[in-house]
Amino acid sequence: MSLPTLSRSVFATQAFLPEGWRENVRLECASGVFTRVQPDAKPQPGDHRADIVLPPLPSLHSHAFQRAMAGLTETRRDPADSFWTWREQMYALAARIAPDGMRAIAAQLYMEMLKAGITQVAEFHYLHRAPDGTAYDCPAEMARSVIDGAGEAGIGITMLPTLYRHAGFGRVLAPEQKRFESAPDFIAGMMADIAATYRDNGLVDVGVGLHSLRAANREDILEMLALTPERAPVHIHIAEQQREVADCLDFLGRRPVAWLLDEIPVDEHWCLVHATHLDAEETRRLAASGAVAGLCPVTEANLGDGLFPLEDFIDYGGRFGIGTDSNVLPSANEELRLLEYGQRLALQKRCRALPGEAMGSVGRYLYDASLKGGTQACGHGGGALAIGLRADLCVVNEEALSLPDLQGDTVLDSLIFARATFPANDVLCGGEWVVRDGRHIHENRIAAAFLSAIRHLHS
Structure with missing residues (x-):
C-alpha cells in the first residue's frame, strides 16, 4: 500500500x-x-x-562501484595484507562492471545514503572506459549511469570525472588500469557532456577529480585546471599511505601535500582527500589554504591507512568533511564517531574534536564542521535550513x-x-x-x- x-x-x-x-x-x-x-x-x-x-550531511568522497565488494575483502590472502593488496581485488571488480550494473549499484548505494541521512554525494569517478579499454561511443557512459542511479534514488550528486593517467610516479598504466585511462581533454569533454545533459537537473553538479600525484603529474594537473570551469570543485587523493609519501619524496623531492601547495594554486575550491600522513608544517599550510580535508575514517580504518592529525588541524582553523569512500558502511554518524574515537585512542584523551581550549559538545562541533566542509567540497547550493537554499x-x-x-x-x-x-x-x-x-x-x-x-x- x-x-x-x-x-x-x-x-x-x-x-x-x-x-x-x-x-x-x-x-x-x-x-x-x-x-x-x-x-x-x-x-x-x-x-x-x-x-x-x-x-543532512554530505558525503564528500565516494566510489560507488566499490559498494559491489562490501564485505568481500576481509579474508587475509597475504601475510602483509595492506591497501596495495586490497587494490588488486578492487581492480578485479572494476574490470567486470557494465553500465546497467553500475546504475543499479549506484541506486542501491545512494538509497542507503539517503536512509542514513546523507542527501549529497561527491562521486570521484574514474571507471571511464569499456572493460577492454576502448572508449564508449559516449565517453561519459559510465558517469551517466552513476548519475542516473543517483536520480533513481533522488540524491544530490556532484560528479567528479577523474583524471587517471599514470600507474605511479613516472610509470605507464598497467593493464588492469586500462578502464581508468584518461587525459585532460577526455575529462573536459565528460564534464561538458554532463553539464549539458543535466543542465536542468537541480540535483546534479559537476567538478573534476585528479586521482593522485601518482596518477597525474604537474603538467597534467595544470592542463586539467585550465580546462576546468572557474570555481568548480577540484578533488584529489593525497598522502593516504606512507608508501605514497616515500615514493613522492624519492621522485619529486618533497612530501605530497607540501609539493601540491608549492606547485599548484590550491584554494577553497579544493578538497584533499585523506591527507592522512602530514607533517606539522603541511598541517598548518593545508589549514591556511582554505581547502577542505576530505576524511573517510571508516575506509581509512578498513584499509589500514592511518590517522589524520585532526586535533592540530582544527587548532589551525582547518576545514574538513567526511566521505564514505569505499562504501563498505555508508553511515555519516559512524564516520564521525570513528573520527573522534581514533583521536581518543591515539592521544589517550577524551573529547578531542574541539578547537584549542574550547569547551562544549563534540557532537555539535563534528556535525557542524563536517556539514560546512562537506557542502563547500561538494560545491552545491544547500547545507543548511535557510531560505533560498536547496x-x-x-x-x-x-x-x-x-x-x-x-x-x-x-x-x-x-x-x-x-x-x-x-x-x-x-x-x-x-x-x-x-x-x-x-x-x-x-x-x-x-x-x-x-x-x-x-x-x-x-x-
Missing part, C-alpha cells in the same frame, strides 16, 4: 538552523528550495509534524535517541555516539520526500535491481 503524500511544509519541535538550535520551527519549500524558515512559530493545518529536524532536511524521531527528552547539542551527541545507525525517519531532498518512516520510496524496486546486478556480477 502506498503512503499518503507528505506536505511540503514541516513543523519541528526543534531544528538545527545556521544560528544554532531553535524551537517550534516551521519550514516551507517550493521549486526545490526553502521559502520559509520561521522559528517560534505555530503549526499550520497540513504541516508534517516532526520532533527534530536537521540539515530544500534538504532529515526528520529524527526523538524516541529513536538513546535517552528521552534530549535537547539541542545533546541530540547530536546521542546521534553520533549512542546510536548504531542514523535514525532518519523521513528525508527530504530537493523538496521531494525520498525516505518515509525509515524506508525509501522506491526501496523494493531499487533493491531488486541491485540483487540482480550483484548476482550477475559475481556469478
Whole structure:
C-alpha cells in the first residue's frame, strides 16, 4: 500500500538552523528550495509534524562501484595484507562492471545514503572506459549511469570525472588500469557532456577529480585546471599511505601535500582527500589554504591507512568533511564517531574534536564542521535550513535517541555516539520526500535491481 503524500511544509519541535538550535520551527519549500524558515512559530493545518529536524550531511568522497565488494575483502590472502593488496581485488571488480550494473549499484548505494541521512554525494569517478579499454561511443557512459542511479534514488550528486593517467610516479598504466585511462581533454569533454545533459537537473553538479600525484603529474594537473570551469570543485587523493609519501619524496623531492601547495594554486575550491600522513608544517599550510580535508575514517580504518592529525588541524582553523569512500558502511554518524574515537585512542584523551581550549559538545562541533566542509567540497547550493537554499532536511524521531527528552547539542551527541545507525525517519531532498518512516520510496524496486546486478556480477 502506498503512503499518503507528505506536505511540503514541516513543523519541528526543534531544528538545527545556521544560528544554532531553535524551537517550534516551521519550514516551507517550493521549486526545490526553502521559502520559509520561521522559528517560534505555530503549526499550520497540513504541516508534517516532526520532533527534530536537521540539515543532512554530505558525503564528500565516494566510489560507488566499490559498494559491489562490501564485505568481500576481509579474508587475509597475504601475510602483509595492506591497501596495495586490497587494490588488486578492487581492480578485479572494476574490470567486470557494465553500465546497467553500475546504475543499479549506484541506486542501491545512494538509497542507503539517503536512509542514513546523507542527501549529497561527491562521486570521484574514474571507471571511464569499456572493460577492454576502448572508449564508449559516449565517453561519459559510465558517469551517466552513476548519475542516473543517483536520480533513481533522488540524491544530490556532484560528479567528479577523474583524471587517471599514470600507474605511479613516472610509470605507464598497467593493464588492469586500462578502464581508468584518461587525459585532460577526455575529462573536459565528460564534464561538458554532463553539464549539458543535466543542465536542468537541480540535483546534479559537476567538478573534476585528479586521482593522485601518482596518477597525474604537474603538467597534467595544470592542463586539467585550465580546462576546468572557474570555481568548480577540484578533488584529489593525497598522502593516504606512507608508501605514497616515500615514493613522492624519492621522485619529486618533497612530501605530497607540501609539493601540491608549492606547485599548484590550491584554494577553497579544493578538497584533499585523506591527507592522512602530514607533517606539522603541511598541517598548518593545508589549514591556511582554505581547502577542505576530505576524511573517510571508516575506509581509512578498513584499509589500514592511518590517522589524520585532526586535533592540530582544527587548532589551525582547518576545514574538513567526511566521505564514505569505499562504501563498505555508508553511515555519516559512524564516520564521525570513528573520527573522534581514533583521536581518543591515539592521544589517550577524551573529547578531542574541539578547537584549542574550547569547551562544549563534540557532537555539535563534528556535525557542524563536517556539514560546512562537506557542502563547500561538494560545491552545491544547500547545507543548511535557510531560505533560498536547496530544500534538504532529515526528520529524527526523538524516541529513536538513546535517552528521552534530549535537547539541542545533546541530540547530536546521542546521534553520533549512542546510536548504531542514523535514525532518519523521513528525508527530504530537493523538496521531494525520498525516505518515509525509515524506508525509501522506491526501496523494493531499487533493491531488486541491485540483487540482480550483484548476482550477475559475481556469478
